[in-house]
Amino acid sequence: MKDIQIGGLVSFTTIDYPGKLAAVIFLVGCPLRCAYCSNPHLLNVRDGEYDPEKVFDWLKSRVGKLEAIVFSGGEALMQGDALIEYMHRVKDLGFLIGVHTNGFYPETLKRASDFIDWIGLDYKATRIKYPELVGQNIAHDNMIKSLSVWLDTGKDFEIRITCDPRHITKLDLLEIIQDLHSRGVKKIAIQKYIPHFEDNEHGTTPEQRAQYFNDEKLREDINSKFESVIWRE
Numbered sequence: 380m381k382d383i384q385i386g387g388l389v390s391f392t393t394i395d396y397p398g399k400l401a402a403v404i405f406l407v408g409c410p411l412r413c414a415y416c417s418n419p420h421l422l423n424v425r426d427g428e429y430d431p432e433k434v435f436d437w438l439k440s441r442v443g444k445l446e447a448i449v450f451s452g453g454e455a456l457m458q459g460d461a462l463i464e465y466m467h468r469v470k471d472l473g474f475l476i477g478v479h480t481n482g483f484y485p486e487t488l489k490r491a492s493d494f495i496d497w498i499g500l501d502y503k504a505t506r507i508k509y510p511e512l513v514g515q516n517i518a519h520d521n522m523i524k525s526l527s528v529w530l531d532t533g534k535d536f537e538i539r540i541t542c543d544p545r546h547i548t549k550l551d552l553l554e555i556i557q558d559l560h561s562r563g564v565k566k567i568a569i570q571k572y573i574p575h576f577e578d579n580e581h582g583t584t585p586e587q588r589a590q591y592f593n594d595e596k597l598r599e600d601i602n603s604k605f606e607s608v609i610w611r612e
């Protein structure tokens with residue numbers, strides 16, 4: 380079996396796995412091409428820059444110092460069986476396993492769901508606007524299947540919505556919220572879109588990016604529907 384391909388590593392974080400000291404492993408490759416991608420250097424599958432066995436040796440040295448290891452990307456689950464095997468080994472070291480995912484691989488998520496402890500799942504836009512944002516027609520359907528897989532596990536998770544004003548209006552956000560509420564989701568995070576470059580084609584104003592966060596009525600409406608809403612500005 381091919382090794383996992385690792386393109387980056389964050390050795391210590393307190394914000395990528397709720398309430399736990401963690402490291403994040405970034406895997407290369409992603410089936411989507413989101414307009415606001417913050418990791419474009421990780422999108423194409425290629426040989427990773429990190430030796431997975433050296434990373435594993437380093438993880439062994441973190442036993443007792445870190446509590447969780449988060450697999451992110453790119454889209455980590457794109458690496459299928461190779462990732463599942465690697466995560467198994469990391470789990471055997473005693474770490475909690477977290478995954479940040481766009482939900483494109485519900486079958487892989489299902490196969491790994493016994494030993495993944497927590498996921499952060501992206502809900503990127505309304506169903507109708509998904510293709511224009513991510514460049515993939517079936518991404519919304521797959522993400523909903525992944526949500527359903529994870530809801531069946533009964534394990535903790537967070538849905539993340541990044542409010543890019545080019546792709547999400549306030550009405551769109553309310554449509555997404557209604558969908559999540561009706562599916563029984565309890566915890567969400569609403570994230571501000573942070574542009575990585577500003578020019579005439581891609582530019583948005585600070586006011587446009589802040590509109591969801593400055594609207595008290597919108598915030599109250601959304602807060603009232605969930606157990607936990609994190610507003611990440």
Ligand code: SF4
Pocket residue numbers: 409410411412413415416417418419422452453454481
């Ligand atoms: S799913 Fe994530 S990694 Fe993939 S293109 Fe979108 S933002 Fe980038």
